[in-house]
Amino acid sequence: xxxxxxxxxxxxxxxxxxxxxxxxxxxxxxxxxxxxxxxxxxxxxxxxxxxxxxxxxxxxxxxxxxxxxxxxxxxxxxxxxxxxxxxxxxxxxxxxxxxxxxxxxxxxxxxxxxxxxxxxxxxxxxxxxxxxxxxxxxxxxxxxxxxxxxxxxxxxxxxxxxxxxxxxxxxxxxxxxxxxxxxxxxxxxxxxxxxxxxxxxxxxxxxxxxxxxxxxxxxxxxxxxxxxxxxxxxxxxxxxx
Amino acid sequence: xxxxxxxxxxxxxxxxxxxxxxxxxxxxxxxxxxxxxxxxxxxxxxxxxxxxxxxxxxxxxxxxxxxxxxxxxxxxxxxxxxxxxxxxxxxxxxxxxxxxxxxxxxxxxxxxxxxxxxxxxxxxxxxxxxxxxxxxxxxxxxxxxxxxxxxxxxxxxxxxxxxxxxxxxxxxxxxxxxxxxxxxxxxxxxxxxxxxxxxxxxxxxxxxxxxxxxxxxxxxxxx
Amino acid sequence: xxxxxxxxxxxxxxxxxxxxxxxxxxxxxxxxxxxxxxxxxxxxxxxxxxxxxxxxxxxxxxxxxxxxxxxxxxxxxxxxxxxxxxxxxxxxxxxxxxxxxxxxxxxxxxxxxxxxxxxxxxxxxxxxxxxxxxxxxxxxxxxxxxxxxxxxxxxxxxxxxxxxxxxxxxxxxxxxxxxxxxxxxxxxxxxxxxxxxxxxxxx
Numbered sequence: 079x080x081x082x083x084x085x086x087x088x089x090x091x092x093x094x095x096x097x098x099x100x101x102x103x104x105x106x107x108x109x110x111x112x113x114x115x116x117x118x119x120x121x122x123x124x125x126x127x128x129x130x131x132x133x134x135x136x137x138x139x140x141x142x143x144x145x146x147x148x149x150x151x152x153x154x155x156x157x158x159x160x161x162x163x164x165x166x167x168x169x170x171x172x173x174x175x176x177x178x179x180x181x182x183x184x185x186x187x188x189x190x191x192x193x194x195x196x197x198x199x200x201x202x203x204x205x206x207x208x209x210x211x212x213x214x215x216x217x218x219x220x221x222x223x224x225x226x227x228x229x230x231x232x233x234x235x236x237x238x239x240x241x242x243x244x245x246x247x248x249x250x251x252x253x254x255x256x257x258x259x260x261x262x263x264x265x266x267x268x269x270x271x272x273x274x275x276x277x278x279x280x281x282x283x284x285x286x287x288x289x290x291x292x293x294x295x296x297x298x299x300x301x302x303x304x305x306x307x308x309x310x311x312x313x314x315x316x317x318x319x
Numbered sequence: 320x321x322x323x324x325x326x327x328x329x330x331x332x333x334x335x336x337x338x339x340x341x342x343x344x345x346x347x348x349x350x351x352x353x354x355x356x357x358x359x360x361x362x363x364x365x366x367x368x369x370x371x372x373x374x375x376x377x378x379x380x381x382x383x384x385x386x387x388x389x390x391x392x393x394x395x396x397x398x399x400x401x402x403x404x405x406x407x408x409x410x411x412x413x414x415x416x417x418x419x420x421x422x423x424x425x426x427x428x429x430x431x432x433x434x435x436x437x438x439x440x441x442x443x444x445x446x447x448x449x450x451x452x453x454x455x456x457x458x459x460x461x462x463x464x465x466x467x468x469x470x471x472x473x474x475x476x477x478x479x480x481x482x483x484x485x486x487x488x489x490x491x492x493x494x495x496x497x498x499x500x501x502x503x504x505x506x507x508x509x510x511x512x513x514x515x516x517x518x519x520x521x522x523x524x525x526x527x528x529x530x531x532x533x534x535x536x537x538x539x540x541x542x
Numbered sequence: 543x544x545x546x547x548x549x550x551x552x553x554x555x556x557x558x559x560x561x562x563x564x565x566x567x568x569x570x571x572x573x574x575x576x577x578x579x580x581x582x583x584x585x586x587x588x589x590x591x592x593x594x595x596x597x598x599x600x601x602x603x604x605x606x607x608x609x610x611x612x613x614x615x616x617x618x619x620x621x622x623x624x625x626x627x628x629x630x631x632x633x634x635x636x637x638x639x640x641x642x643x644x645x646x647x648x649x650x651x652x653x654x655x656x657x658x659x660x661x662x663x664x665x666x667x668x669x670x671x672x673x674x675x676x677x678x679x680x681x682x683x684x685x686x687x688x689x690x691x692x693x694x695x696x697x698x699x700x701x702x703x704x705x706x707x708x709x710x711x712x713x714x715x716x717x718x719x720x721x722x723x724x725x726x727x728x729x730x731x732x733x734x735x736x737x738x739x740x741x742x743x744x745x
Contacts, residue, residue, distance in 0.1 A: 188438070197440045201362030209439075216347040221484055223343060226629075227670065313669045317662060326642040331626070337630050398624025399597055406643045407616030542595055 108287025146176035154236035166232035171299035177215035331420030371440035372501035474540025577734035584741030586725035646686025
């Protein structure tokens with residue numbers, strides 16, 4: 079099926095309906111395997127003990143909070159350049175999911191921070207820039223709610239999303255640019271991961287499973303949004319009849 | 320009468336929650352103000368935990384006032400205000416019902432969010448409870464004082480920042496007693512209860528003043 | 543609702559600092575239809591707002607006798623230029639709000655049916671056209687019983703069928719002992735029992 083056909087909302091509904099069960103199943107299996115490896119098989123950290131295991135959910139949440147923003151930025155281009163309605167739907171549906179993942183990254187991070195740093199929160203570069211990412215997500219959600227006309231809202235949100243992308247590199251490199259409490263990158267490095275393979279594998283499996291979960295949630299949200307727009311269109315038709 | 324007032328409060332609250340993102344924007348604004356301040360004063364957690372209650376109070380004050388400008392404005396523009404006048408219920412009680420509905424949708428979420436934002440400012444658990452309690456007792460006063468401003472600016476056909484300029488001076492007593500009650504838990508030695516009771520009294524007095532002054536402003540604005 | 547009279551004596555109205563009419567006197571009772579006519583700016587809307595108690599007269603007085611306990615406003619339905627509807631609420635929610643506020647007893651579905659929007663009461667008002675919103679505003683007159691209807695150009699945005707429907711509702715209201723006072727540009731679909739012509743010498 080060419081990608082252009084997928085961009086037709088009706089085809090998207092049909093195709094995504096067939097895809098969704100597979101996505102749910104894959105993410106469930108992945109999460110089960112990843113959590114088993116992470117919680118039972120992987121060794122405890124010699125400094126942090128079992129506390130380190132929160133990493134297996136914290137890090138995927140944090141990655142996805144940024145990946146979701148990347149998806150939204152691409153969709154924003156789709157809205158502004160190709161003016162495609164499905165890009166509008168994607169943008170709108172991704173924002174609350176991104177906000178939820180960012181919130182979970184902040185919460186798990188702060189629960190991890192209490193025993194290791196002695197405080198739930200510090201104003202360090204990494205944490206603060208993720209918090210700002212969270213506020214940007216909330217702002218986008220508010221923008222979507224405030225504007226009645228979905229087309230107009232999509233263009234406004236797209237512009238704001240693209241402006242907000244400057245925050246992404248700041249988050250990614252904040253731990254390298256500034257000397258902060260948050261540990262530096264240990265997986266995605268030019269000179270190879272510094273993390274031990276016994277922890278790396280569960281982490282990668284968890285990340286993959288979370289990404290599939292994210293995709294499933296996003297597809298669900300997009301289907302809802304498409305149907306919501308159809309309901310509204312039908313209401314207008316009903317009122318006219 | 321009670322049913323009618325409940326209907327007004329319910330409609331006001333649901334309008335805030337459902338359309339235009341009113342309640343959500345207020346909450347995000349609250350969060351944004353709290354996050355901005357450490358950039359200004361620096362990330363020293365000792366300092367932040369000392370001034371944390373004040374930060375939460377000022378953020379709540381701004382979020383409350385800036386969200387109020389459409390309380391009566393929308394009703395005036397769409398003609399509902401005329402029909403509210405003709406309902407036969409005392410305008411004073413209608414004003415109170417609208418303020419109550421607005422507080423439920425915008426003030427109460429701020430109170431609920433305050434403990435979580437307090438964690439960002441490293442406020443101690445006991446102090447966190449104190450701040451939340453003072454906000455619960457004090458934000459009704461802020462909403463009520465703002466209601467008078469909203470009624471006045473609606474009568475004048477203006478909105479936005481004017482309401483904040485008009486109302487801020489009258490919100491100062493609320494701020495003083497709210498912050499001092501919360502701060503007494505952190506730095507002591509002054510007791511918590513006296514300023515807290517004054518705060519409760521301020522909320523009750525504001526209810527009376529807002530009802531009378533708000534109704535007078537709306538009557539004066541008829542044309 | 544029988545046995546009341548709406549009486550105006552030596553009534554003058556001002557708008558924007560200018561006297562738009564003065565020395566107006568009229569009286570009407572149950573079953574009557576008062577048409578208020580006149581060119582733009584003659585003070586038709588001002589007169590209706592004064593009768594409703596939303597504006598104070600510059601001089602003279604207007605009263606409903608016997609005077610209702612809570613003021614003339616509680617005996618009056620006012621249909622102004624705006625519909626007083628919340629766009630994000632459904633038709634039923636909007637009407638239900640005013641029904642509760644006015645302690646009405648009319649059935650919402652019946653009222654929606656009467657204005658020709660039967661089966662649409664679950665739709666948000668935002669999806670309606672201007673004429674349909676006007677019809678919902680007219681349905682509000684039906685959900686709570688009040689003897690005096692003050693209608694400010696009620697036929698605005700209505701099509702011919704809706705205008706005929708409005709005429710039927712006015713007839714029904716008058717037959718039930720109500721009074722209608724309407725500011726109009728075009729003739730109403732019902733024959734007025736009296737006409738108040740503003741902007742020139744009243745007959």
